[in-house]
Amino acid sequence: MSDMTLLKILRDSDLEVTVHGFRSAFRDWVAERTNYPGEVAEAALAHAIPNKVEAAYRRTDFLQKRRALMREWGAYCLGGAPKRQRARGGKE
Template identity: 65%
Template structure:
């Protein structure tokens, strides 16, 4: 046997190496509504996909590979199958009015895929989201960073329990005992959280637009 073999030998004798994790570049929550306003003015599938990614706090692959069969628009639920999830567990996303508005803009473009690539032959590639963020002037963040933005906002500006916020991100509970007993997905409680997130983004956006119009008004208000 190889004395330098790692698996089943040295991995039992030596301490495990911990990988250092660096946070993804992310925007503060207060800057996201202005970005959404810019994206709303861009007429392409990548902009719509980026809007849905921000509103749902999901991952790039989950949004870009979204299929219409996953959406129950009447019941307002997006069910992402296990094979498309990082943790390989089915994840339900409660749909808010803002999310439905984004989906309505791309309905009818393809019978299977929600967001199409430029050739209209398949789903949108993940790097398209990064490109559209650059085009919108958000070069200092990455698509995955919006999950961090959402989680920080939920912790600092809401009273929703930690487990509700974590399940909104499809994170598994750290405690295996807790996970074993808590097998629900808290959909109704997460719906309230996502409604609050959408309201925060929508309200702030209107304020940004209002301020922009006020600055451009001529003296005397004429």
């Protein structure tokens, strides 16, 4: 979802928040409340990898881990307990 889409949703909702603040809250939540690696959080935020060597060797998009992470974030935002699901083929 683009920043402009989020901005429109926030403006239409009459909320006193910013897109950056929303993304920052997500990043803080991942770091403080979950065990997901920072790389998964950064991928969920669609941040580019600044280190060109690391970027060249990274062959994953962390799709299964991002799906689980976003399910947990959604549950957190709605005030419910997340339902943990096992990623296909192994570990969470």
